[in-house]
Amino acid sequence: MVWPETKRDIKTFYRQMVLTHTFVLLLVLILSSSLVQGQLPVITPGIAKTADKTSDPDEPSDLKTEANRWTSFLGNHRNGISDETGLNLNWNVHKPAVLWRVPLGGGYSSMVIAEGRLWTMATHLTKDFVVCFDARSGKKLWTTEAAPTYIDHQKQASGPRSTPTYHAGKLYCLLPAGDLLCLNAKSGKVLWKVNIFQISGAPRQEEQTLYYWGMSASPLIEGDLVILQPGGNNNNSVIAINKDTGKLVWGAGNDPPGYGSPIVIDTLDQRQIIVPTGSSILSLNPAEGSLLWRIVWGNKYNCNCATPVWNDESLFISSAYGTGCMRFALFRQNEEIRPISQWKSLSLQNQFATSMINDGYIYGPHGDLAAVTYRCLDMQRGKIQWQTRRVGKCTQIAAEGHLICLTEQGTLILVEANPTEYREKGKLTGLLSFKAWAHPALANRRLYLRDEKRLICLDLQKK
Template sequence: MPSPEILFNWMYVFSSHAFQIRITCICLALIINPGLVIGQLPKVTPGGSKSNTIIPTEEPEEKATQSQQKGTWTSFLGNHRNGISDETGHNLNWNQHRPTVLWRVPLGGGFSSIVVAEGRIWTMATHLNNDYVVCFDAHTGKKLWSTLAAPTYLDRQRQARGPRSTPTYQAGKLYCLLPAGDLLCLDSASGKVTWRVNIFQISGAQRQEQKTIYYWGMSASPLIEGDLVILQPGGSKNNSVIAVNKNTGKLVWAAGSDSPGYGSPIVIEAEDQRQLIVPTGQSVLSLTPDKGDLLWRIVWGNKYNCNCATPIWNEDSLFISSAYGTGCMRFALTTQNEQIRPISRWKNLALQNQFATSIIKDGYIYGPHGDLATVTYRCLDMQRGKVQWISRRVGKCTQIAVQDHIICLTEQGTLILIEANPTEYREKGKLTGLLSFKAWAHPAIADKRLYIRDEKRLICIDLKQK
């Protein structure tokens, strides 16, 4: 009997069901006022986390140095978790210079994006009855190793099999979260498992798969903060968000009582306080990184507890967006009576991200709007939330940004290059026929190579300036 590793090399089985999400109820649009109401900003008493012995954390500056190395894309939405690349010198006129495909390789089901470092790329995919972490040479596409991670996952709506979250790379280690809560730390060079835990078991949180309000499995990508890995099992007993030691997998602290969301946590610096920003199924939380103490909480979401887009920090304010009638909001953080408080600058229904995170460039917000009906692509003014333009040429997509352009990957597998222009929709090129439905994983870019995937294949595209 061949081993799973050999089977993974021989063939790939893909699960892709042509479907549309079936929901029998029409979402009730939230009535959104210009400012926050009392119910949206409940009085917060900092503290109240469930904490074990605190593990000393690294200085943020030391962590940031490694993550910003040239030619890397180390986590979901890139090195800064905002979807924006720092690189320059790309081919950004595809109408004149059509990019070429450097290589393409078969890949199994799943929606994990790609991370890049050390001249290698990593992602996760399903094959037969198991989910794997897979490593390829970034230049040639040669598969270097695959590691069995967990039994394959099929969500309760039976939409698709395989992993949802994206691995996180740091200092020669990969941190990978599987849909049923299995968390693995792997050696990035060899694929050897350093440690393995299940976040439901160590936190005491109840698994969500059988609940009608939770559909698609653990999708939030791990966040590395100092010596901690931040995750969201979604427990209701002060164990919604947890931190584990990145070297051992042991629980360090747990906090919050919200259901899990699908968006990923980020870390920001505001009001002289380093803060973890965590989108849950019902809210957005701010926690202290070292102990998980609650700094503030705003109620945010919809009847499905479906907050999928990741919050974005833009110099002095946070932007959040959700679909199913929720809308979007920009809010600032300020200190009142020695406590940090979120203050709404504006909120409206003009931009509702379903699962793709918006891009903020030069004071304007770009992203797809809509969920079950027609999806449009929009540009909003960051200061006021006013719609600048609307286009139907993109539709449902994921996206990243490089220089002054946005690369959109539609769910049908078409790549569209858009100029980040607040005055009009300006398309700079389109590549069709590369991937197929459902291409839901966000693109990744490093060393002028663009990496995209669907449930069947992984492709590398040359974006060097000609």
């Protein structure tokens, strides 16, 4: 340090000393303050990195678009067809990578995806749970106990069968014994819970027959209503519940329950809820549940499992166990809506997978307890275009003119929707090993699959 020699230097010196002491005092105060210290960043030399946004499910604005969600059973439109583009659809050249794999309990519940989260249901030990994961990383975010584990009379399987429905920040989850939960989708908190057999007065099917495998139809949100199907013979086969309170609004029909999920259509200036019951296809007016039309459809097991498909102003339905398939149109006659069959055939019998319709052709698995083939039908006439045994019993969805088929053994097969021939674009084996009956889900160019033991995510981003 250089000492001052003149009066001017002395003044300058003391001024510098005061400033120095003031700076030191401020620095000590900053370092001793826990509030400020906790906000100080750790500085690491090097190139600045973009913040990793995959860890916060609330953040991604790109996931808020309809195409990047999968909000209910069979997707946003409940027909299994994704709106996504830019997908890798040539697996023979570019094999999709497995992004993550996590353990999961038993059940056949499929997945729904929104706001960067994924929800499904599974069984563990003696309880069935609703489970939430980060859709990008596979990190488990929460689990909510939903109901005691369900096992059917024939002990075919345990755990949930239906798929949650996501709507406006809430999850609607139906368990096999009729427990219906409304959850906060972000936290997993139960907002309300009812049992649809208790509030409707419909009898439990376990008391009616051995050939019953639990509530499997996924909830449908229509306006302020949740549409469900307990199955009853006193205007309580199908019911509507207020989605905010869980209170019963109306009941309709006198059929046993089916396993396929209801859909909603708009045609002939009439909004219609289409429900596959155990013995029919019902059309109901959403406002008050009044019957618009009904056709007899079913088999001795009351086992209608595939969901009806609305396409080109007509409905396509299909069931196994000797039932067959039918395409029919709807017409107004004397101010009433009537279904008119355009053709009926035994050529395609869906056991539990819903058929996909692409450019006027129908694709799906045919068969039940014996050998199962995969078939393509002409939608205009119902004629078989081709069939193959290379796929077999499977679930499926569709995207960009391709069928994504998951066999019950856990093999994933990509098939071009080509009416002239079976054209396989790739096959992935060994992804899953236990019974895989849950339908795939596709969101943000990621494919989600599950069996009774695990949940996996594949990258379908086009390379």
